[in-house]
Amino acid sequence: MRTKVATPPSVAVTGTGVVLPGASNASALLADPPQSAEPVDPAALVGRKGLRYKDRATRLAYCAADVALRDAGLTAERGLAVDSDTVGVVASSNFGNVDTVVSVLDTIHAETVAGTSPMDLPNASSNVIASSVAIRFGLRGPNLMVCNGATGGLDAVRWAVTMIATGRVERVLVVGTEPATEPVRRILHGGRPLDGAAALVVESSQSVAERGVPAQAWLGHFVRTASLVECVLQLAEADRGTQPSSWQVPPGGAPGDLLPGVPRIDLTSSWGQCSGALGVLQCAAAVGWFSDHDTGTVYATAGTPAESTAGLALTGGAT
Amino acid sequence: MSPVITGASAITSVGTNVDEFFSALCSGNTGLHELRGFDKGHFRATHAYEIDDRPAQGVDVPGRASKWLSEAIAQAVAQAGIGEDLSDVPVLIGTGLRELRSLELWWRGGGTLTEDDLHFGPVLRERFGVTDTHTFSNACSASVYALAMGADLLATGQADTVIVAGVDVLTESMHGLLERVHPSPPERVRPFDRNRTGVLMGDGAAAVVLRTTSPGALGALRAVGVNCDAYHATAPDAAGIAAAMREAHRLAGVKPADVDLVMMHGTGTLLNDEVEAIATREVFADWVDVPLMTAIKSMTGHTSGASGLLNLVSALQSFATGRVPVTVGLVEPVAEASSFRLVTGETEHADIAVAQINAFGFGGINAVAIVEATTQREVSS
Missing domain, CATH: 3.40.47.10 (Thiolase/Chalcone synthase)
Structure with a gap:
């Protein structure tokens, strides 16, 4: 649901x-x-x-x-x-x-x-x-x-x-x-x-x-869903099916057939189990992504199957 | 249009449903009892206001906050008639101590614990299918802060029905540290009395169903004002509290003269009651002797994150019945509150149409709600 x-x-x-x-x-x-x-x-x-x-x-x-x-x-x-x-x-x-x-x-x-x-x-x-x-x-x-x-x-x-x-x-x-x-x-x-x-x-x-300050990123749609798959589908639907330029996945990654070809980033594999800090780190990482890539949308997703998944779409400051 | 409240529940040491709770408050019954789940030998303060559900004296079990939270939600949705499938309904929980009691029991060798056992999402997913839960740990103003967030969800069109709940059960660390800061251990909660000695905790849970519109509502939520003193880690600041009251009045479009009842935060600590009284006097000014005021922590103890919503549910009952509970143990009010219409002696009878709910927490986080009756109350004898 x-x-x-x-x-x-x-x-x-x-x-x-x-x-x-x-x-x-x-x-x-x-x-x-x-x-x-x-x-x-x-x-x-x-x-x-x-x-x-x-x-x-x-x-x-x-x-x-x-x-x-x-x-x-x-x-x-x-x-x-x-x-x-x-x-x-x-x-x-x-x-x-x-x-x-x-x-x-x-x-x-x-x-x-x-x-x-x-x-x-x-x-x-x-x-x-x-x-x-x-x-x-x-x-x-x-x-x-x-x-x-x-x-x-x-x-x-x-x-x-x-x-x-x-x-x-x-x-x-x-x-x-x-x-x-x-x-x-x-x-x-x-x-x-x-x-x-x-x-x-x-x-x-x-x-x-x-x-008069520059926007480093714009915050787009938020969704909260029972599963990661639903979360990604809803983010895509809200964004009229546009492919994201990168995808921050929850700890442990995501099914291979979901958003094929989109670069995946799992911050927890680099920095440890981020728990309540993860989503904020993901947004910060999206700002880092936009500073190196001019356009596009970044999906940030976090959650567990036993509870739910949260998703947020961010776009670059220039758009 | 103000959102309306279509279901409500209240669970405390004096009753485990709204009727029991409110009739106990109106009878002046308190839940004060010797500590039920802790080893009394560790503490100077040996009493609290706990729900009597332990397997044996001095024996505690994990998961009590989740249990009473689930029960409070079940009761509120039953009254609202929306069914127990909450997969489309956001649930916002205000709590001071979340499942930290389960953490304490695990740390001392009892049971298992994972990182997902500290908040309420997984339990509510399993019981009600909820996928959009939010555990806000906003100290003693948590459930009224959660109410503000619930109103904002409706206002931004993210939902048309929201459940807002509050829950807390005693932890040893908080019970211990709260008595540690008092010169002598408090024996009971006596809000606004000159001879008050401090605060004792209580177990509590409450929930309300908030909808954009619905017939047959229990009351309407006019507005919630929230802010932060940014002043001190534990001491309240009258300026910040007064600002939160004024913000609530402004957002609700009411003046002090319109308020019939103020459900005081009234913890019985030396500082809270004095500062709350000063801020109330400042905001209500010439009208400070207009509203009735009461402090139900004198009967429930300080139920922390649940306390604000319990105050709200009590106010809804005052709308319906015209009764306002007494502040038990208040004999001689502090000078700052000498001109207030604090309910003492016995339950008051009055037509209550607009009520103010105060909730203030550690770190100076203030939340004040204005609720309004939606129907004429039944005529009582």
Whole structure:
């Protein structure tokens, strides 16, 4: 069964931030990762101030948000270049505060509640990433934390676009972040987790024109379907059957007879299991693709057969 | 046209359907009880407002949030008469703690866990065939934030029917850290009382069916205003809360004088109640003594992400019955709320046509909804 394909509003990506071991911009996402790369050191990127008491996922989110806001020209010498309530935040992460939850739990069982630190309280709530980013950068618009499994990153972009379409907010910082920590490795049964973050600034075409900033990509149709095959068919239908120039496939790839001849990109084979960050990384990678290829459409798809598949069509900024 | 609510459910420690829930609230019954699923020896605060469904005292089981969420959705769709095949219906879930209790139990050696067990999509796909689920982890304003997103889905034509739900069950980490920040462990939730000592959590789930149009609705959703203080990780900010209330009023096209009932967030913490009262006084100004106000967390405990929607369902019942529940344990209001018409002593009877729902969460994320009665209430004796 299908969710109705929404008419795409005119929303563009105007800023991109990528913070991965061995990749610090959108184009690098599409290259082979370096053989050995040091983990991202947030203190080296954004300074030590404000990092204490924060989970790694939040620290990584700070770094990607900082790059994306600068890239979009939204930062001024002091604070923001636009009104603080015109910028919202949508963050996606599944494992963001898992570290705090299990370590507090262990402390309670070993020492009773008396052994816990009050400084852990904000991190016990999973929305700490979205709200911490808002506090750090002074973003007073709507603030949404998406913890929605494999589709979460693309869902986060969809909610940003939806809130712009209804006029709730003019622009949204979208962040996807996942940490590679011991509890996460255990949840993934030894799988290799992503240890990084990506961020996008998305804004209305009106805001793009008013600020006079270039569009790095335009966000097209979103679909959510029971299967990957349905997802691709609906994206194609919405795009009147035009072949995409590349296709970002979910972890594990896609059936060979689907979209034959279209180059496939599986970011998780290069960067690890991206979980809630995947969709945001895919959009950033699409921006990288468009910087090297003039035209065309990129399909971003993420999900699992047991739940559903999310799909998004992006087009190049020049079109 | 405002979207309408055609089905609603409420599950808490004081009742596992709307009728039980609302009649308990109107009777002033509370769900306060010794901790049911945790080892009390680990905590100073030994009470909470849990649903009584554990196999034995002190024994907890995984998947309780998913279980009560599914039950809440089933009850709401039954009332709305739309059937349990939800393959075409988006379901938006607001939660503070998603399935983190299952994570805790797994971490301490109980059961299995995969990355898909932390959110609600797979469970709802299996039970209702839903393919468009969204788990929003927006702390204590989560279900009203989800309501805003549901309204936006309808407004942008992405759906004509949406289910919005809220759910939370206690986690040891949150129960422990919440009591840790209080000077002495809270014994019960007493919103807006001078002698309140803090907050205790409760289990809760609620759901509403939101449609673009339908006859026989329970109420209409005029608007939801959402924002972020961008101020402090846990402390609320009166300016941000007031801005969210004004945004809700602006979007709904109502003035403070139009509001008959305010369902307060009212957590019983020192800071929330004071700041919520200051913001309310500022926004309502000369009309602050017009609406009735109540805080049902005094009976349900703080049901976190579910609490906003539970407040909304209570307001729908006030539309239908003309009854407004009492704030239990409120004896002497804080100075900031001294001029408010907080319901104390016993249940009030009044015609309620417009209600405001407050929900504020950690990190300063604020959501305020305005709902309106769609039919004249039945005449009661």
